[in-house]
Amino acid sequence: DAGVIQSPRHEVTEMGQEVTLRCKPISGHNSLFWYRQTMMRGLELLIYFNNNVPIDDSGMPEDRFSAKMPNASFSTLKIQPSEPRDSAVYFCASSSLTDTQYFGPGTRLTVL
Amino acid sequence: DQQVKQNSPSLSVQEGRISILNCDYTNSMFDYFLWYKKYPAEGPTFLISISSIKDKNEDGRFTVFLNKSAKHLSLHIVPSQPGDSAVYFCAASVSGSEKLVFGKGTKLTVNP
Numbered sequence: 001d002a003g004v005i006q007s008p009r010h011e012v013t014e015m016g017q018e019v020t021l022r023c024k025p026i027s028g029h030n031s032l033f034w035y036r037q038t039m040m041r042g043l044e045l046l047i048y049f050n051n052n053v054p055i056d057d058s059g060m061p062e063d064r065f066s067a068k069m070p071n072a073s074f075s076t077l078k079i080q081p082s083e084p085r086d087s088a089v090y091f092c093a094s095s096s097l098t099d100t101q102y103f104g105p106g107t108r109l110t111v112l
Numbered sequence: 113d114q115q116v117k118q119n120s121p122s123l124s125v126q127e128g129r130i131s132i133l134n135c136d137y138t139n140s141m142f143d144y145f146l147w148y149k150k151y152p153a154e155g156p157t158f159l160i161s162i163s164s165i166k167d168k169n170e171d172g173r174f175t176v177f178l179n180k181s182a183k184h185l186s187l188h189i190v191p192s193q194p195g196d197s198a199v200y201f202c203a204a205s206v207s208g209s210e211k212l213v214f215g216k217g218t219k220l221t222v223n224p
Contacts, residue, residue: 004155031210042114042216043156043201056211091155100146101212103155 002026004104006092012110018080021107024073025094033093033101034067034077043091049075082111115139116204118215126223131189133218135202138183142204146212147176147187150199159200160187192222 005024013019025032033048047057049069057067064083069075079086089108093101117136125131135145143164148156162169162176162185169176175188189196202215 033210033212035214043214045211045213048210050210093155095210100158100161101210103148103157105153105155 004092004094004102006090006104006107008107009105010108010110012112013082014112015083016081017111018078019082019086019109019111021077021090021092021109023075023077023092023104025075025092026102027073029094029096029099029102030072031095031097031101032069032075033095034075035091035093035103037089037091037106046077079109082109084111087111114215115142116202116213116215118200118202118218120218121216122219122221124221124223125192127194128191131187131192131196131220131222133187133189133200133202133220135185135187135215136183137185137204139204139206139213140183141206142213143207144205145176145178145185146203146205147174148201148203148214150201150217156201189220192220194222194224196220197222 007022031050034046037043046059047067052069067077087110089106091106093103095101146161147159149159150156160171160174162178178185199217199219201217203212205212
């Protein structure tokens with residue numbers, strides 16, 4: 001079975017550019033989570049969706065970050081404009097109601 | 113304000129010996145705890161969990177202990193194997209919430 005799919009795996013961009021990260025959750029999972037991992041803050045939850053509806057976005061750092069889930073099989077995390085301090089590994093995870101979260105391989109973002 | 117703390121950034125043990133990874137939490141509402149394991153360039157994968165109604169859960173070489181009064185849990189790996197070398201994340205949640213709060217992780221190195 002395919003796990004959580006994230007693209008791109010690596011992204012290098014310049015400050016001020018728009019960045020879009022993509023995620024395809026495991027089929028049948030109804031919850032989707034976006035995390036960011038940094039050395040300073042560890043693994044922190046940015047936002048999560050249940051049945052395509054955003055439930056908790058309290059971890060989104062600022063208005064430059066936005067996330068959408070237009071359907072059950074796709075989600076995006078957008079940063080506009082990007083800044084060097086956004087450099088991190090971004091993970092997407094999905095789960096069904098009674099299951100643990102399954103993580104994708106992550107997208108390593110570098111903002112120059 | 114870190115609600116879940118892993119105070120040891122790294123741990124090194126010899127193959128065949130016991131590895132003990134520790135985790136402390138501050139939020140007394142947490143009642144479900146998990147350990148995830150992460151290899152380089154991969155997403156975290158679920159390892160073992162424990163509910164607050166228990167004080168121990170065992171799965172093969174992995175045992176998690178929970179001390180609610182001390183707000184402390186630990187993961188024991190016996191015997192440790194080189195393939196166990198990874199970063200281990202402790203996570204906690206509140207019943208009814210899908211939100212996980214992670215610690216910063218402990219990098220375990222098992223030397224042959």
